[in-house]
Amino acid sequence: RKEVEQDPGPFNVPEGATVAFNCTYSNSASQSFFWYRQDCRKEPKLLMSVYSSGNEDGRFTAQLNRASQYISLLIRDSKLSDSATYLCVGLDTGRRALTFGSGTRLQVQP
Amino acid sequence: DTAVSQTPKYLVTQMGNDKSIKCEQNLGHDTMYWYKQDSKKFLKIMFSYNNKELIINETVPNRFSPKSPDKAHLNLHINSLELGDSAVYFCASSQVLTGLENEQFFGPGTRLTVL
Numbered sequence: 071r072k073e074v075e076q077d078p079g080p081f082n083v084p085e086g087a088t089v090a091f092n093c094t095y096s097n098s099a100s101q102s103f104f105w106y107r108q109d110c111r112k113e114p115k116l117l118m119s120v121y122s123s124g125n126e127d128g129r130f131t132a133q134l135n136r137a138s139q140y141i142s143l144l145i146r147d148s149k150l151s152d153s154a155t156y157l158c159v160g161l162d163t164g165r166r167a168l169t170f171g172s173g174t175r176l177q178v179q180p
Numbered sequence: 181d182t183a184v185s186q187t188p189k190y191l192v193t194q195m196g197n198d199k200s201i202k203c204e205q206n207l208g209h210d211t212m213y214w215y216k217q218d219s220k221k222f223l224k225i226m227f228s229y230n231n232k233e234l235i236i237n238e239t240v241p242n243r244f245s246p247k248s249p250d251k252a253h254l255n256l257h258i259n260s261l262e263l264g265d266s267a268v269y270f271c272a273s274s275q276v277l278t279g280l281e282n283e284q285f286f287g288p289g290t291r292l293t294v295l
Binding site: 101102104112113114115116119155157161163166167168169170172173 | 220221222223224225228235236238270279282283284286287288289
């Protein structure tokens with residue numbers, strides 16, 4: 071079983087839609103979580119860190135449920151420019167290593 | 181002003197050859213990493229260095245040898261290349277190793293094709 075698992079996608083949504091991605095992790099040693107974004111044939115870039123109490127950054131909201139080992143990302147009012155692959159990432163504090171999910175591809179259509 | 185740079189961007193070579201990929205960061209970070217992204221887009225850590233000290237060495241064939249001459253550079257040398265080594269290799273750096281402040285900045289990637 072992979073340490074970080076994500077919805078495989080692709081998610082095809084119209085502009086303006088709200089879309090949610092889910093992610094589960096199996097390694098309870100993972101203490102910190104992030105969402106990274108990767109555009110086609112580009113490098114991953116940090117979208118946002120995920121705080122235990124949940125956090126919002128503009129149209130993006132991240133939630134963490136440690137009891138269920140579940141992380142989510144909500145994107146409101148989708149833009150064409152949101153089209154990318156979203157990577158759920160856990161940081162294993164002991165190993166000091168990031169573990170990436172395989173990513174969920176989002177395609178926002180006009 | 182490229183924060184994390186890698187050379188070359190593309191590398192096409194024959195099986196059995198030895199090749200190197202170079203990485204440099206100008207962010208003043210203490211920690212650098214090498215990741216491999218395979219054809220299924222799965223990104224997996226290979227190595228990490230903190231202040232030139234090897235921190236993580238995942239289950240990677242010993243044909244892969246990282247070298248960190250200083251904090252700003254982490255190069256990857258690969259001996260006896262195999263078909264399965266074809267992938268995109270990303271270098272990254274971060275200021276800290278742990279916590280929510282561990283934002284990693286990635287280089288543009290090196291697309292390695294072994295024929």
